[in-house]
Amino acid sequence: MMKKRRLAKRHIEEGIFKAMMVFSFLLVAGSLGIILMTVIIKGLPALNLAMLTQTPKGGYYLGKEGGILNAIIGSLYLAGGATLLALLLSLPIALYLRSYVSSDRRADIVRLTMDVLWGIPSIVYGAFGFTLMLALGLRASLLGGIIALALLEMPIMTRAIDEVLRMMPVDLEQASFALGSTRLETALYVVIRQMLPGIVTAILLAFGRGIGDAASVLFTAGYTDRIPTSLLRPVASLPLAVFFQLGTPFPEVQRRAYASALVLTFIVLAVSLGSRWLAARLGKYAIK
């Protein structure tokens, strides 16, 4: 009798915890749904063609005409430039970790530093970028923003590419060596080509992080109503457009903040989903 009750009790415990788990799971999935719903419900009514195709006109921040084209273009410039710059650093480091590194210990240290850099808050990257700009005599500009964002994106991209390159089939690499290729040739013509889908995903992941980040460009890129014509001009960005517009006391302008948030979310989700699609397409160059 006792035994039976004990056996029943453990199944009850199992049931309770399982229910809690399913509930937690739904809670997490539900919050994603609620966030997306909020942005769509609030943003969609305020979104119109003028918002996407015009820069702010006089009195825009009081509710007059204009749009956020400056911020959309600015964000693409910033994140595009930063991703390119980060790639120039990340790809060689990841290839080094894959093909060149002589000791595991050294590889470990590089990976550990990358992980630690990844965890540093973006506001600290912004503050660091700001000290760099003071040292170089730069003002808040597209270039400053690109540097700060590239620093932020670099560890994300390197670790992501590194993880991808670890999946590289060793026999393929060895076949290349056996044919007399050097490590560099193998890296450029075999490893990169074979792993292209994953590398593209990693690059787009970093781009997505870059375009959504506000704290690092706050100090370094400034904000302007114009589309920048040179690297040394200040530049607007979407996250800051959301932030500044939401901070005004005018409901009309706040509605535009919601619309800007929708545009930003759309870009980020499109990049995220697009990278999956692209990865699948680029897979045709890989040897199965």
Next chain:
Amino acid sequence: MPRRRLRDALAGKAFSWMAFLPLVIAVAMLFALLARSRPILESKSLWDLLAGQTWKPQQGEFGFYPFIIGTVWVTGVAMILAVPPCLLTAIYLAEYAQPAVRTVTKPLIDLLAAIPSVVYGVWGVVVIVPWVEDYIAPFMGKWLGSSIPLFAVNNPTGFSILAGGFVLAVMVAPFIIAVTYEVMHTVPEGMREASLAVGATRWQTIRYAVLPRARPGIIAGVVLGSSRALGETMAVLMVVGNVVKVPTSIFDPAYPLPALIANNYGEMLSIPLYDAALLGAALILLLIVLVFNIIATLVLRTVIRRSQ
């Protein structure tokens, strides 16, 4: 040496130099912030800075205490809200869920991680703040507020530590879930089978065989998550109220360190020592995060390596 070999050797050299770059960046970051905040470190004692309660840049008073405590409160509330559901979700995904559920969930969690922090902030302002203001605060204040100071409602708005904690909890969720899930996977299948074979239920297996073994990794994941929460800027800044005061209740506003930096960068060059103080705040943040991250990453690495 044939040109091909030369090129390979040169690339090898160049790449190995570039691999030092992350270390260089980390050290440069530390030194640049240290150098820029030196004026204030020299003119005030460390104790005055860290324990000082008054923040009046115009009068040259820079006490970081309210900001440090604000950061601790918001991060603490966020972790209390985030950790239980995240662990349960990760356990569910790792141990119970059908493969189909897992394949659907992975991209969902990636999406949650991909949402920019200002968008979380907008969500916080539109949904969480009014919710705290209209429902949670009146309810908790009525039942618990008079007896427990932690729940006292002295703040007429919903812009509060609790609102910041809610938003942060959702922001760090994908991170904690991903790490925990991965750590659970490092537990050898044989341990589960052994436990199930002697008649344990699934939950007993998880509780007595899987979790004890996964514990160090899970703790490391939670520490990493809280260091993310600690440095999160925009979303928190938008919902937390930003009042320079040492909070005593979760319904009080707070002013975390990242918000301090982000809100005042504009005027920092026009007041003496102000820039040093704000970059000093960034330095404090960097030091805390470095310590947290290095320890947690080392623990995680050992856990994952042991399983391979």
